[in-house]
Amino acid sequence: SAVISQxxxxxxxxxxxxxxxxxxxxxxVTMMFWYRQQPGxxxxxxxxxxxxxxxxxxxxxxxxxxxxxxxxLTFSTLTVSNMSPEDSSIYLCSVELGEGGGEAFFGQGTRLxxx
Amino acid sequence: xxxxxxxxxxxxxxxxxxxxxNCDYTNSMFDYFLWYKKYPAEGPTFxxxxxxxxxxxxxxxxxxxxxxxxxxxxxxxVPSQPGDSAVYFCAASGSGTYKYIFxxxxxxxxxx
Numbered sequence: 001s002a003v004i005s006q007x008x009x010x011x012x013x014x015x016x017x018x019x020x021x022x023x024x025x026x027x028x029v030t031m032m033f034w035y036r037q038q039p040g041x042x043x044x045x046x047x048x049x050x051x052x053x054x055x056x057x058x059x060x061x062x063x064x065x066x067x068x069x070x071x072x073l074t075f076s077t078l079t080v081s082n083m084s085p086e087d088s089s090i091y092l093c094s095v096e097l098g099e100g101g102g103e104a105f106f107g108q109g110t111r112l113x114x115x
Numbered sequence: 116x117x118x119x120x121x122x123x124x125x126x127x128x129x130x131x132x133x134x135x136x137n138c139d140y141t142n143s144m145f146d147y148f149l150w151y152k153k154y155p156a157e158g159p160t161f162x163x164x165x166x167x168x169x170x171x172x173x174x175x176x177x178x179x180x181x182x183x184x185x186x187x188x189x190x191x192x193v194p195s196q197p198g199d200s201a202v203y204f205c206a207a208s209g210s211g212t213y214k215y216i217f218x219x220x221x222x223x224x225x226x227x
Contacts, residue, residue, distance in 0.1 A: 009156070042119070043159070043204065043217040092158050103149060104215060106158030 002027055002095050006107030013083055013114050020079045021110045023093035028073035033094040033104070034066070043092065049076045083114045118142045119207050121218035129226050134192040136221050138205035141186065145207040149215070150179060150190045153202045162203075163190070195225045 003026040013019050023032065034046040046066055047057040055068040069077045080087050090109045097105070120139045128134045138148075146167035151159035165172040165179045165188065172179050178191045192199055202222045206215040 004158070006158070040219070042117075042219040043206075043215075045214060094158075103161040103164060105161070106151075108156065108158045111156075 002029065002097060002105040004093060004095060004105055004107040006093055006110060008110055009108060010111040011113070013112065015084050015114055017083055018079055018081045019083065019112060020077050021091055021093070023076045023078070023107055025074045025095055027097075029095040029097065030073070031096060032070065032076045033096070034068065034076075034078045035092045035094060035106075037090040037092065037109075039089070046078070046091075080112065083112075085114045088112055088114045117219075118145075119205060119216045119218040121203075121205060121221050123221050124219070125222040125224070127224045127226060128195045130197055131194045134190075134195045134199065134223055134225065136190040136192075136203050136205075136223065138188045138190075138218055139186060140188075140207050140216075142207070142209075142216075143186070144209045145216075147208045148179070148181060148188050149206045149208075150177075151204045151206060151217075152199075153204065153220070159204060192223075195223075197225045197227050199223060200225045 005024045007022050032049045035043045037043045045058050046061045047055045049055045049068045049070040051070045051073050067079045090111050092109045093107045094104045118141050149164040150162040152162050153159040163174050163177045163179050165181050170181050181188045202220045204220045205218045208215050
C-alpha cells in the first residue's frame with residue numbers, strides 16, 4: 001500500500017488567484033495522478049505526472065490552467081491557476097503501484113472553494 | 116458520455132441486511148473493475164476488485180459480481196453495518212492501462 005499526504009486539506013480562495021496543492025507519497029512511485037471531483041460528479045482525471053517528463057493532460061484540461069510539477073518520485077504539486085468559482089471542487093492526488101490495472105491509492109483530497 | 120454509470124445516487128439499508136450497489140459500463144474494452152469507498156473529508160479507499168476473467172470475487176462481507184454480457188457489476192455487502200455508511204464509487208480500466216473511469220458514486224446509509 002501507499003500513504004499519501006496531501007495539503008492543504010481545504011482552502012477558500014479569491015477568484016483570479018492561484019493555489020498550489022502538494023502531494024507527498026511515502027514510497028517512490030513512477031506515476032502520480034491528479035483528479036478532480038466537482039459537486040455531484042464523478043472523479044475525473046486531470047493529468048498524469050511522471051517524474052522527469054511533462055505531465056500528460058486529459059481532454060478538457062490544459063497546462064496553463066493546471067500546471068503540475070513532479071520533481072522526484074515521491075512528490076508532486078498541482079496548481080489551479082487564475083481561479084474562478086467553477087474551479088470549486090475536491091482535488092485528489094493518486095498513485096498506483098505496479099504496472100497498471102491495479103488499485104489506486106488516494107490522498108485525502110483538497111476541498112477548494114473559490115469566491 | 117458517461118462510460119461508467121451508477122444510477123442510484125443514494126441507498127438506505129437496515130443494519131444487518133444486504134446492501135446491493137450497482138454499476139453499469141458501456142466500454143467493452145474495460146477488463147478490470149474496482150470499488151472504492153469514500154468517507155467525508157477523506158480520499159477514496161480501495162475496497163475490492165474483479166478482473167473480466169472472473170464473475171465473482173469475495174472478500175469478507177464484500178462480494179463483487181460481474182456480468183460481462185450485460186456490462187454490469189454489483190457490490191454486495193452482507194451484513195451491512197453502520198460503519199459502511201459512505202459513498203461508493205465503481206471504477207473501470209482497460210488492460211494494463213492506468214486510466215480509471217469512475218462512476219458518480221452511490222451514497223449508502225446503513226440505519227442502526
